[in-house]
Amino acid sequence: MMTLYDGVYQFPPAACAFREDRKIELDETASSFVPLEGDRHEWREKVVRALFTECVKPLFRRAEPHIKTLLSYFMGKNVAVRINSLYRSMMREAEEPAVKQRVREDYLYLKQAAGDVFGAQQNPFQHSLNLDDSFTRNIQPENLLYVL
Structure with a gap:
């Protein structure tokens, strides 16, 4: 929703x-669509x-006492796999250049946000979001300033 429609459901x-x-x-x-407001x-x-x-973090924290640490690690990796799949699908389906x-x-x-955005010391997706370079090709340089 955030990427395709510039809005989110709350x-x-x-x-x-x-x-x-x-x-x-x-x-x-019990939900409402909230459109983008201000600077994207x-x-x-x-x-x-x-x-x-x-x-996400509270859900994992709540599940941790009931699962082994290794399973928690794989749950985090599964989130990255889902993100890769979601963005690959959006890129395939998007028709407008914007x-x-x-x-x-x-x-x-x-992939590049600071860890605190995710409630962590380091970005948990820094190494696990790994779509090929053609996916991120053509990013406008002025927009990279916001991402880094």
């Missing part, structure tokens, strides 16, 4: 439920920081 954790078919169901009445680079950092520090550019910039941001 919802409380209670709005999510696991179905019997192992898919997540979202109570749409600042907004993107705020969105990513909230996702990882308020959702959307393709946002896909590249957001992917590179996730």
Whole structure:
């Protein structure tokens, strides 16, 4: 949503439920679409920081007492695999050059952002986001200043 539509859905954790078919169901009445406001680079950092520090990290922290450390490591790697897959699909499906550019910039941001954005000392995706160089080719130099 963030990359393709310049907006995100906001919802409380209670709005999510696991179905019997192992898919997540979202109570749409408890969610709202929040469009991009202001500077996109600042907004993107705020969105990513909230996702990882308020959702992903607490979820992993809650699961840790019940799983081995090695399993926690693989759960983190699975997040990176899903990010790679998601951005590869978005790039394939994006038709407009501006959307393709946002896909590249957001992917590179996730790979190069500071660890504190993810609630960690180091970026957990720095080495595990590994789409080939053609994916990030054609990033405009002025946008790299925001990503590095």
